[in-house]
Amino acid sequence: MNAVDAALMVERLRVEFPVLGGKPKVAVRDLDLSILPGEILGLVGESGAGKTTLARAILNLPPPPGRIVAGVIQFDGKDLLRLSERELQSIRVRNISMVVPNPRGELNPLVPVGEQLASIARVHLGKDKSSARAMALEMLRAVQIPDPERRMRAYPHELSGGMAQRVVIAIALMCSPRFIISDDATSGLDVTVQAQILELLSHLARKQGSAMLFITRDIGITAHFCDRVAVIYRGEIMEIAPRESFFLSPRHPYTMLLLAAFLHNPQLRQAWTHPDASLRVNPDAGIGCAYTYRCPRAREMCHTIRPPLAERTSGHFVRCHFPLERE
């Protein structure tokens, strides 16, 4: 894909965590990813797969003690990994923003939410006091907070979890960013509230024309809110495809395992699980396929040769020597 077309392009990104007296642990392994303008890309993975590390690395804020050791993050003609902290600060919030879970931890407990919103408009958009306030009110209305005039004066502890998450979304969208990263933003919410928040987030992103990297543990969400879906396992993209192709003809054994978790047929669930999958751990040697030790299809070469992320059908990429063949 051409760098000019993409809203954001990650190339050969590698993030490592130092290990005392040992080789560093690779959290994101030479990862390539590009997201089109206005596109919502779902990124699914289990805990420890490197989702959050990737999200933070895109903002050039790898979670300490992690370090970005290689790669390029192309945004707006610039490589975010080569910018000064000052240049980065103006890009974060204004052009790229992030929505995280645990909304109360993100909000300042001592400042009314209206003021928190208005200060963003003043600092980042250079608005004066009254138009910043008007913008904040409009944003609270956009995220469908009932009685927004009154809520402007509310402190974060006076809001329910769902309301606080709406405020965090309002903050993230305040500057109409071209790129939004949602990192498990709905994981702490109840299902009925989650559905409302998801709809709101995708609706506003589409309305503003923002591209979004939607990170989640729940593969079900991506089937309904994303244009393309990627699966990440141990810091590598294993499969990435347009939504229909991904769910109607999944090809990677790991994707099959994730989908099989929804099945009621115990034989089929079993079929995609290695007999003692949870008891086996891959040696982190960096050679061979990362999924080998949990894969029911693994053969000799899977242990020694790392498969490339290869395009199998149009736009459908799979990192597997023996992907499922489909007509």
Next chain:
Amino acid sequence: MSVILEVEDLYKRFPVSGSRRYVQAINGVTFSVAAGETLGLVGESGSGKTTVGRCIVGLTELSAGRIRFKGEDISRPRARWPRHLLSKIQLVFQEPGESLDPRMQIGRSIEEPLLALKVAPSERRARAADAIERVGLGREMLELYPAELSAGQQQRVAIARAMITSPELVVLDEPTSALDPTARAEIIALLMKIQAELGTSYLFISHDLSTVRFISHRVAVMYLGMIVEQGGVDKVFAGPRHPYSAGLLSAVLLPHPHFSLESNIRLEGEIPSPINLPQGCFLASRCPLAIAHCRQEMPPPDNLGGGHIVHCWRHRDVAGMDRASDTFAEFQREAERILAEQKPTASICNLEGTPDG
């Protein structure tokens, strides 16, 4: 099937410190569990489902109501139960990491429930070894510490500890919520295997409807401390009669872009505070079907037959609005087709991951 647990008109309120008000956590809950049966108790956070579980195992004292286990009254703290019942009812918590003592070897944690039963040390160790094998872990793990295990393995240990006293009823409080989807599927399969072998009854508390549907025989839907609908799992999931059940179901996201459970019933807003309970039906403020009568009078239970009970003035209209087809079942058929298309191990390899010639 014989009933082993009966919960009758259970109430629980907690005083709010610094005021004379109360959190009304449970407001008149009635249900039963039969031998060898799984009852799924579903609801959002704050619905009181965990408190119901804790009252049953005697960790929380109830404010009113009656709980009976095989006819014996257990409506009091566990410390005052007759000794022979202590082994019969066990609890598994949501966070396996928090329910295991980090300084205690796995084996010691597993045999701990036997201490109260005054079982001899040698027998304790033998039973711990059996228990850990039953949950699919090796005996060598008895000597490890919780931090050395994955979350899924820790939850297996917690299940082994609950099963070591051969309980007849296990209350499982969100046992899979903290786990990744694949570990979740393994734990569910394990619980079902244990039930098939030993005939244990489960009260499975969860907010995850797809898991509940998979493991339960019957389901009870809780909202603000009340069971608003209960019945056979197929009945409630295929044709929910309470707007809240319908709303919960429509929020489930199945991993297939063509299968959406969206119904005409969309719930607005969030769960009200259990300190100031609304008048009339608790759902009225969020319910698209609410009429004036709903805001004045609490709907009585209406028995639709076959144990399907619903508390709603307008449940007949709900039945009319909801699609008759069972999207869950359709999704299952389609997903099975996608996943069965190729046998994962067919001819390509054997399970050991070694080349097959």
